[in-house]
Amino acid sequence: MELKGWPRYAIFTLAWTVALFLLLPGLVAIPVAFNDSRFIALPTNGLSLRHFETLFTSGGWLASIGDSVGVALASTAIAVSFGTLCAVGLWRVTPWLAGVVAALLLAPMIFPPIVSALALYRAWVAIGIYDTWIGVVLAHAILAIPYVIITVTTSLSLLDGRLEQAARSLGASPLRTLVDIIIPNIRTGIATAAVFAFIVSWDEIVVTMFVSSRAVYTLPRRMWDGIRENVDPTVAAVAAVLIAITAIGVLIAVASSWRRGGAKAS
Amino acid sequence: MRQPYIGFLLPAAFLVCGLFLIPIGQLIILSFDGFTEPSLRWYAQILETGSIQRILWTTFRIVTITTLIAVLLGYAVAFAMAHMGPRQRLLLLLCVLVPFWLSVLVRALAWLILLRNNGIVNETLLATGLIGAPLPLVRNEFGVIIGMVHYLVPYAVFPIFATMQNMDGRLMMAARSVGASPLRTFIDVYLPVTLPAVFGAGLLVFVFGLGFFVTPAILGGGRVVMLSEYVSISVLQTLRWGLAASLSVVLLVATLALLWIVSKVVGVRRLLGNA
Numbered sequence: 001m002e003l004k005g006w007p008r009y010a011i012f013t014l015a016w017t018v019a020l021f022l023l024l025p026g027l028v029a030i031p032v033a034f035n036d037s038r039f040i041a042l043p044t045n046g047l048s049l050r051h052f053e054t055l056f057t058s059g060g061w062l063a064s065i066g067d068s069v070g071v072a073l074a075s076t077a078i079a080v081s082f083g084t085l086c087a088v089g090l091w092r093v094t095p096w097l098a099g100v101v102a103a104l105l106l107a108p109m110i111f112p113p114i115v116s117a118l119a120l121y122r123a124w125v126a127i128g129i130y131d132t133w134i135g136v137v138l139a140h141a142i143l144a145i146p147y148v149i150i151t152v153t154t155s156l157s158l159l160d161g162r163l164e165q166a167a168r169s170l171g172a173s174p175l176r177t178l179v180d181i182i183i184p185n186i187r188t189g190i191a192t193a194a195v196f197a198f199i200v201s202w203d204e205i206v207v208t209m210f211v212s213s214r215a216v217y218t219l220p221r222r223m224w225d226g227i228r229e230n231v232d233p234t235v236a237a238v239a240a241v242l243i244a245i246t247a248i249g250v251l252i253a254v255a256s257s258w259r260r261g262g263a264k265a266s
Numbered sequence: 267m268r269q270p271y272i273g274f275l276l277p278a279a280f281l282v283c284g285l286f287l288i289p290i291g292q293l294i295i296l297s298f299d300g301f302t303e304p305s306l307r308w309y310a311q312i313l314e315t316g317s318i319q320r321i322l323w324t325t326f327r328i329v330t331i332t333t334l335i336a337v338l339l340g341y342a343v344a345f346a347m348a349h350m351g352p353r354q355r356l357l358l359l360l361c362v363l364v365p366f367w368l369s370v371l372v373r374a375l376a377w378l379i380l381l382r383n384n385g386i387v388n389e390t391l392l393a394t395g396l397i398g399a400p401l402p403l404v405r406n407e408f409g410v411i412i413g414m415v416h417y418l419v420p421y422a423v424f425p426i427f428a429t430m431q432n433m434d435g436r437l438m439m440a441a442r443s444v445g446a447s448p449l450r451t452f453i454d455v456y457l458p459v460t461l462p463a464v465f466g467a468g469l470l471v472f473v474f475g476l477g478f479f480v481t482p483a484i485l486g487g488g489r490v491v492m493l494s495e496y497v498s499i500s501v502l503q504t505l506r507w508g509l510a511a512s513l514s515v516v517l518l519v520a521t522l523a524l525l526w527i528v529s530k531v532v533g534v535r536r537l538l539g540n541a
Contacts, residue, residue: 007448008349015346018339019361022419025376026368028386032379040379042386082278089274101275105282107290112477112521114494115290115514118501122296123289142286145278174270203369206479206494223371227378227484236379239372246368254360 026243033240040233051237061222061234068219071133072201075140079197082141083148084190088182090149091156092164102149109146113206116143121210131213139211140204144197151196155189156182290518297511308512318496318513325493328407328482329475332414337468339415340422341460347423348430366420374484377413378404381485405487413481418474422467425532429463466532473524477517493517 035041036048055061086105090098108116120139129135167177205220226232299305312318343362347355380386381403388400403409437459441451479494493513500510
């Protein structure tokens with residue numbers, strides 16, 4: 001639809017204003033991280049790196065970063081292996097069964113976080129994995145599996161089903177077909193799924209608050225306490241680092257999809 | 267064996283059913299006071315207690331306002347994106363994507379820094395003399411709505427933009443060629459074609475908003491309590507598990523019912539695939 005004259009200016013102005021509104025929090029959080037006082041505020045006297053220094057030298061914050069990375073890696077490994085296997089299964093079993101299983105396995109993504117948190121808290125206490133590594137890792141893996149299934153399923157839908165039939169008709173077992181034929185053809189999808197699973201775990205806060213206490217103390221958990229108690233300006237430094245990582249990650253993702261699009265067009 | 271791949275489903279199915287769906291089932295049983303002497307007393311308490319009704323009403327009101335604003339702003343961004351050159355579109359897309367991927371805690375913290383009494387917005391307004399005392403921008407519904415709209419606008423942009431991009435441009439050309447003005451073409455042709463996506467995006471945003479925990483807890487500062495935070499308070503502070511379980515069931519049923527409507531309107535796969 002053509003768009004010109006004043007409606008064009010009005011719509012474009014509104015859209016860019018919304019864009020500014022979306023970027024604004026990120027833009028203010030960065031200078032705040034460089035302020036030299038012990039409060040969370042814009043720098044007034046001068047810039048300083050003291051909050052970054054605290055972040056990267058204090059044992060507590062480093063331990064939380066370590067916990068978060070460890071939990072995210074372990075839960076990603078579980079979610080990606082189980083989820084990929086499941087997506088391949090869903091691709092090949094009869095549609096009604098695939099529909100039922102998919103509906104059940106997408107539940108952790110759809111259910112409100114607080115509901116999942118209460119259910120898992122009670123279960124983890126009952127089976128004795130409350131506030132343990134394995135408990136947090138399993139909880140995050142469960143929450144990430146739906147994202148893996150969706151991403152890998154999308155990847156599989158672009159794959160020619162006859163490849164699998166050819167391998168099977170030549171006598172390959174399902175497992176061998178998976179390893180030699182299917183996985184090599186959907187490796188981009190699996191890599192994307194791994195990124196999603198990692199991010200789900202890395203950002204998770206509500207369920208984590210309920211299934212862990214002090215033995216596993218992830219970065220979002222420490223940030224939550226830092227914000228709620230309103231005392232720790234190191235949170236602003238964490239925020240700045242996370243904003244930088246997010247911006248770089250999105251730029252890389254957009255640039256690579258742009259390049260793929262360009263390669264396809266040429 | 268007719269289903270050689272069925273075994274592939276088992277690890278994930280075992281994990282999710284055994285360690286997620288069964289615990290959810292136990293939570294539902296708990297809300298009815300267990301198997302031995304089932305009762306509806308927690309649900310009766312929800313219906314009878316004024317303070318809980320106020321929480322439900324606050325949640326509904328905030329989520330409705332948030333949804334309306336987020337969908338309106340999302341439509342404008344999607345509309346602009348669909349009518350831009352590729353470079354401008356990419357830049358606008360980046361402005362939506364970066365905040366979309368940013369941690370919810372970072373965003374809530376940033377809004378707190380901006381909006382609180384000695385925050386950046388109030389300090390700036392005080393310094394310029396526009397106001398004599400700090401405006402109450404946070405620890406109230408205003409702050410919660412700002413934070414939630416900020417979180418949810420991208421979820422509205424993506425499905426609406428996808429529909430606009432897949433539209434057949436000849437529809438609009440046909441309308442124009444038979445003499446319709448641009449405004450008439452928009453109202454009679456463009457808007458109706460994009461309306462299912464708007465409705466679907468709106469429901470999806472509403473569902474997300476209903477379950478919000480982090481943003482209202484931080485920006486509401488204990489004064490605006492939405493359903494999820496109330497459930498957590500019931501468990502952690504007042505130890506009323508039965509009440510928390512029954513409120514969870516109410517939240518879960520509302521979520522699933524709304525998602526079922528979404529799937530009827532647009533197809534839940536497409537919406538979730540975009541997120």
